[in-house]
Amino acid sequence: MNVASLIATSVHTVVAVLWVGGIFLAYRVLRPAAMQLQPPQRLTLWVDVFSRFFPWVWGFIIALVISGYWDWNVRFGGYESAPIYLHAMQLIGWLMIFLFAWLYFVPFAKFKALVADQQFPEAGKVMNEKMRPVIAINLTLGVLEAIIGASGPFW
Numbered sequence: 640m641n642v643a644s645l646i647a648t649s650v651h652t653v654v655a656v657l658w659v660g661g662i663f664l665a666y667r668v669l670r671p672a673a674m675q676l677q678p679p680q681r682l683t684l685w686v687d688v689f690s691r692f693f694p695w696v697w698g699f700i701i702a703l704v705i706s707g708y709w710d711w712n713v714r715f716g717g718y719e720s721a722p723i724y725l726h727a728m729q730l731i732g733w734l735m736i737f738l739f740a741w742l743y744f745v746p747f748a749k750f751k752a753l754v755a756d757q758q759f760p761e762a763g764k765v766m767n768e769k770m771r772p773v774i775a776i777n778l779t780l781g782v783l784e785a786i787i788g789a790s791g792p793f794w
């Protein structure tokens with residue numbers, strides 16, 4: 640394995656850990672802990688949390704895609720000859736990216752605007768009905784990606 644592949648694999652693993660770990664913290668730890676706050680404080684906190692985390696996620700996505708396809712090309716060569724688990728990784732990866740982009744540009748933009756307007760019941764509704772399910776799905780898909788990435792070579 641050459642140095643570029645070592646770097647690509649390391650970058651890929653680290654940013655995957657940071658992205659999925661960040662979702663886990665938000666969904667499984669911060670969400671229940673923040674329930675003790677009143678809606679105005681809680682929803683304002685979420686705007687702040689997401690406004691800090693989401694720019695990182697864009698960076699993670701760029702790094703994952705570049706390192707993933709780099710590694711794919713260098714170590715596995717052609718598209719058709721690649722093992723099935725790489726196709727699964729790519730498909731689920733793009734699904735995660737698409738879901739995140741939708742979350743960012745549609746419900747999160749709305750959520751931020753509603754909180755800025757102090758329309759807290761409506762903002763809470765967007766958070767619960769639109770954002771939360773997507774975050775839960777991406778957490779599951781992220782865990783699945785880690786399983787595929789780690790176990791795929793042994794399939």
Ligand code: HEM
Binds near residue numbers: 706728
């Ligand atoms: C979207 C396009 C993606 C491509 C083209 C891609 C490609 C790859 C490749 C080529 C490997 C190495 C497999 C091996 O060593 O046999 C890999 C591994 C891995 N991928 Fe991805 N991947 C993508 C997205 C993602 C995403 C979104 C995540 C998680 C958030 C992820 C998590 C992992 C993990 C944890 C590994 C195992 C460790 C490693 O080899 O880096 N990948 N991926």
